[in-house]
Amino acid sequence: MKKLIVIGAGMASGRMLEHLLEQGGDWDVTLFNAEPRGCYNRIMLSPVLSGEKTYDEIVTHDADWYEAQGITCRFGEKVAQIDRTAQTVTAENGDVLGYDKLVIATGSAPFIIPMPGHDLEGVIAYRDLEDTQRMMSLGKGNKAVVIGGGLLGLEAAAGMQARGVDVTVVHLMGHLMERQLDEAAGYLLRKELVGRGINVLVSTNSKEIVGQDGHVKALRLENGTELPCDLLVMAVGIRPSIALGKDAGLAVGRGIHVDDQMLTSDANILAVGECIEHDGAVFGLVAPLYDQAKVAAKTLMGEDAQFVQRDVSTKLKVTGCDLFSAGDFAEGEDREDIVFRDPARGVYKRLVLQDNKLIGAVMYGDTADGNWFFGLIKDGTDVSDMRDTLIFGPAYQGGAAADPLSAVAALPDDAEICGCNGVCKGTIVQAINGGAQDLPSLKACTKASASCGTCTGLVEQLLEVTLGDAYAAPAAQSVCGCTDLTHEDVRRLIKSQELKSQPAVWQELGWNTPNGCHVCRPAVNFYLLADWPLEYQDDPQSRFVNERKHANIQKDGTFSVVPRMWGGITNPAELRAIADAADKYNVPTVKVTGGQRIDLLGVKGEDLPYIWADLNRAGLVSGHAYSKGLRTVKTCVGTDHCRFGTQDSTGLGIKLEQALWGSWTPHKVKLAVSGCPRNCAEATCKDVGVICVDSGYQVSVGGAAGMDLKETERLVDVATEQEAIDVTVAFVQLYRENAKYLDRPYKWLAKVGLDWVKERIADVDERARLIAAFELSQTIYRKDPWAEGAAKPRAFAALADLTLEAAE
Amino acid sequence: MSWIDIAAITDIPLRGARVVKTPLGCVGLFRTAEAEVFAASNTCPHKGGPLSEGIVHGQSVTCPLHNWVFDLNTGQAQGADTGQIQTYPVRLEGGRILLDGAAFAKRSAA
Numbered sequence: 001m002k003k004l005i006v007i008g009a010g011m012a013s014g015r016m017l018e019h020l021l022e023q024g025g026d027w028d029v030t031l032f033n034a035e036p037r038g039c040y041n042r043i044m045l046s047p048v049l050s051g052e053k054t055y056d057e058i059v060t061h062d063a064d065w066y067e068a069q070g071i072t073c074r075f076g077e078k079v080a081q082i083d084r085t086a087q088t089v090t091a092e093n094g095d096v097l098g099y100d101k102l103v104i105a106t107g108s109a110p111f112i113i114p115m116p117g118h119d120l121e122g123v124i125a126y127r128d129l130e131d132t133q134r135m136m137s138l139g140k141g142n143k144a145v146v147i148g149g150g151l152l153g154l155e156a157a158a159g160m161q162a163r164g165v166d167v168t169v170v171h172l173m174g175h176l177m178e179r180q181l182d183e184a185a186g187y188l189l190r191k192e193l194v195g196r197g198i199n200v201l202v203s204t205n206s207k208e209i210v211g212q213d214g215h216v217k218a219l220r221l222e223n224g225t226e227l228p229c230d231l232l233v234m235a236v237g238i239r240p241s242i243a244l245g246k247d248a249g250l251a252v253g254r255g256i257h258v259d260d261q262m263l264t265s266d267a268n269i270l271a272v273g274e275c276i277e278h279d280g281a282v283f284g285l286v287a288p289l290y291d292q293a294k295v296a297a298k299t300l301m302g303e304d305a306q307f308v309q310r311d312v313s314t315k316l317k318v319t320g321c322d323l324f325s326a327g328d329f330a331e332g333e334d335r336e337d338i339v340f341r342d343p344a345r346g347v348y349k350r351l352v353l354q355d356n357k358l359i360g361a362v363m364y365g366d367t368a369d370g371n372w373f374f375g376l377i378k379d380g381t382d383v384s385d386m387r388d389t390l391i392f393g394p395a396y397q398g399g400a401a402a403d404p405l406s407a408v409a410a411l412p413d414d415a416e417i418c419g420c421n422g423v424c425k426g427t428i429v430q431a432i433n434g435g436a437q438d439l440p441s442l443k444a445c446t447k448a449s450a451s452c453g454t455c456t457g458l459v460e461q462l463l464e465v466t467l468g469d470a471y472a473a474p475a476a477q478s479v480c481g482c483t484d485l486t487h488e489d490v491r492r493l494i495k496s497q498e499l500k501s502q503p504a505v506w507q508e509l510g511w512n513t514p515n516g517c518h519v520c521r522p523a524v525n526f527y528l529l530a531d532w533p534l535e536y537q538d539d540p541q542s543r544f545v546n547e548r549k550h551a552n553i554q555k556d557g558t559f560s561v562v563p564r565m566w567g568g569i570t571n572p573a574e575l576r577a578i579a580d581a582a583d584k585y586n587v588p589t590v591k592v593t594g595g596q597r598i599d600l601l602g603v604k605g606e607d608l609p610y611i612w613a614d615l616n617r618a619g620l621v622s623g624h625a626y627s628k629g630l631r632t633v634k635t636c637v638g639t640d641h642c643r644f645g646t647q648d649s650t651g652l653g654i655k656l657e658q659a660l661w662g663s664w665t666p667h668k669v670k671l672a673v674s675g676c677p678r679n680c681a682e683a684t685c686k687d688v689g690v691i692c693v694d695s696g697y698q699v700s701v702g703g704a705a706g707m708d709l710k711e712t713e714r715l716v717d718v719a720t721e722q723e724a725i726d727v728t729v730a731f732v733q734l735y736r737e738n739a740k741y742l743d744r745p746y747k748w749l750a751k752v753g754l755d756w757v758k759e760r761i762a763d764v765d766e767r768a769r770l771i772a773a774f775e776l777s778q779t780i781y782r783k784d785p786w787a788e789g790a791a792k793p794r795a796f797a798a799l800a801d802l803t804l805e806a807a808e
Numbered sequence: 809m810s811w812i813d814i815a816a817i818t819d820i821p822l823r824g825a826r827v828v829k830t831p832l833g834c835v836g837l838f839r840t841a842e843a844e845v846f847a848a849s850n851t852c853p854h855k856g857g858p859l860s861e862g863i864v865h866g867q868s869v870t871c872p873l874h875n876w877v878f879d880l881n882t883g884q885a886q887g888a889d890t891g892q893i894q895t896y897p898v899r900l901e902g903g904r905i906l907l908d909g910a911a912f913a914k915r916s917a918a
Binding site (some may be wrong): 022172173174178179182183252331332333351398484513514515516517518521540541542543544545548549553555556557605616799800801803 | 814
């Protein structure tokens with residue numbers, strides 16, 4: 001009888017022994033296991049945690065089973081050493097056992113981030129029954145934090161939440177389960193979990209674990225936030241347990257190297273399960289482990305078998321979260337995507353095709369066809385014949401294509417369509433059904449789209465949805481190829497559906513690309529930022545380079561740096577600092593701009609943080625000469641020095657600039673204040689121009705001196721400086737809330753009409769609301785981006801320099 | 809192949825890019841999805857725009873100077889524009905980005 005020693009009693013080892021015994025081999029088996037028990041189905045721990053199963057139900061091989069098979073079990077005992085020459089293993093207690101064949105199935109160990117506090121009592125992984133029991137001991141009134149938004153972390157969170165625990169998930173990456181899901185599916189999953197009351201933080205760094213009397217008390221995040229908790233679960237990944245094999249001198253990489261027969265570099269030693277590395281891959285899901293078990297059993301029997309890595313599918317074991325992922329769903333060369341989104345049902349499906357074969361599938365919300373798709377992937381079926389209907393699944397019976405109008409159709413009856421006149425969807429649909437079947441008659445009977453007109457597109461879509469083919473809508477220009485919606489529709493829907501992130505917009509509004517393009521992303525980023533200043537986090541990667549780098553890119557790839565000079569005023573100290581910076585950073589050109597500032601042209605990208613730091617030290621901040629935001633407020637000298645000046649135009653210019661700086665707008669915004677009608681500051685061709693007169697201030701808007709030349713039109717005359725400032729701020733906010741991205745105010749005014757703007761500004765309540773909304777946004781955005789950038793110069797430098805390495 | 813460890817994937821912002829200096833000039837490392845990185849020339853063949861400063865979308869990047877769009881898989885310009893940028897082998901291993909040093913050493917040695 002040949003002696004077989006197996007180290008580890010996990011799922012791979014259990015399945016291997018089963019196969020081996022089925023085949024009737026004559027073996028004397030000794031089984032070591034560090035855990036004091038036999039084999040249980042580890043992947044079913046989540047249903048145990050959530051209370052859907054008991055531990056007894058998930059045991060696959062208990063002590064009785066091993067005994068019945070004649071296997072000697074050494075549970076709760078570790079192997080201390082393997083001696084390959086002598087073909088023996090030494091147990092912890094010193095026993096030495098000889099073997100003919102040895103199987104290493106030591107599995108993997110959870111990875112614990114070595115952050116401060118990781119060794120506190122109450123910080124656990126999610127790996128075995130003990131961890132599960134710790135989580136099960138919590139209940140209502142307890143708080144838990146889970147670090148890691150992957151499969152295990154989410155199952156832990158959902159399981160504890162089901163027990164009434166107040167759970168927060170902290171995830172480093174931008175969306176949940178990023179290894180299995182794309183952004184859109186990750187967004188839907190997060191929405192579901194948040195809806196259940198689980199707090200989910202993505203793109204979030206943990207800093208340290210705070211303890212009290214040796215027990216975990218809270219998790220402190222990098223931004224300083226503290227999340228109090230009674231238990232902290234780290235579910236950030238696993239590492240193959242290779243120490244035993246490595247010490248024995250076996251070839252190891254990330255795992256113990258094995259060939260297709262599951263043999264290690266020693267022909268008498270096999271390895272299976274999560275501890276191995278096969279052809280560069282390590283394993284964490286159960287399907288390949290079972291394949292390996294089968295191959296290892298055959299190899300032991302001297303039969304020919306080969307382990308082949310194959311696609312695996314994933315499901316999240318959280319009740320009610322329908323999620324499926326299989327194969328390779330990354331985009332790639334020669335790959336095509338078929339994307340289906342049904343915002344109303346919260347359904348998202350994405351199929352990835354290559355060479356007429358399905359190679360990947362991600363599904364959320366409706367996963368009924370998951371196994372059918374998985375079958376197509378595994379079998380490498382040619383799908384060219386069913387391509388058109390593939391995404392609808394096997395039961396497709398010739399239904400209609402996805403409706404591009406579904407976003408409008410999905411709006412509830414009480415959704416406000418026309419904000420100016422407070423008309424909701426139900427009223428409009430009622431009017432259409434009552435006979436108002438075109439835009440003019442709808443305007444006449446409901447007042448919808450009869451004021452500013454930005455909801456016109458939406459009203460037309462309602463006509464289309466309600467009347468179907470009977471209505472032919474005039475073609476409206478969509479934002480870009482990623483969507484059929486117009487800018488106005490997108491703005492309206494972001495507000496009415498309270499969409500507060502870019503993935504939310506892509507999913508709910510049915511974007512047909514994975515994450516937009518260079519045309520729509522900056523627009524959507526601005527709309528979200530303008531509508532939800534407190535909730536939305538600005539996305540620098542959706543900004544044009546100038547705004548991302550806080551400097552203007554020039555044709556040779558260098559940048560121009562323009563410090564702010566409030567109202568065009570400077571002093572010798574500032575000028576000296578600018579001159580010194582120009583010297584120090586070899587600025588080839590120093591120019592006075594059209595907006596009365598000084599432009600340092602030709603600065604290298606990696607020098608930006610340093611020149612900013614120098615300028616900051618002299619009290620200068622970013623002039624935002626690069627932004628879709630407030631640029632400059634040009635002024636004349638006003639009453640201070642001019643014999644004609646009627647008011648303190650310079651002082652007003654400075655006050656306006658200090659009120660408006662840092663704000664983001666649909667396009668650049670330029671202001672000027674002239675002290676008298678001689679208009680030395682050229683206020684009549686700016687977005688907002690103020691002319692000071694004896695009786696007060698003439699505020700005019702909508703001028704331009706770029707591609708188009710346009711004189712401003714009078715908005716209002718006011719008596720006091722404060723009123724002039726209020727009117728200007730209210731106007732800018734109205735523009736921020738309503739204009740299409742990249743429309744200067746004059747273009748927006750041409751669409752909505754000056755009269756409508758005048759009405760809004762004249763309305764005392766509305767003016768106050770606009771000013772308050774602007775100020776709220778400014779509490780976040782009125783800050784110097786240069787100071788932030790100067791603090792992290794590494795972000796502006798090259799990631800690495802290979803010129804030196806290659807030369808060696 | 810001689811793989812060189814460059815940096816962690818998280819050193820590049822999601823849907824962003826960073827450059828690596830090489831003997832053949834600056835090479836852009838472009839991060840598209842959560843765990844997907846491409847390496848390609850940083851220089852637009854049109855007017856030399858720095859592609860790493862462009863907006864990264866899908867598996868493409870748009871040049872910040874004149875909006876030429878390049879497929880990061882093939883390096884081919886998209887749409888009506890014609891041209892190509894050099895692409896380079898890049899690997900991800902355990903969250904680390906690896907570049908093939910040989911791809912950059914070859915021509916400089918010649």
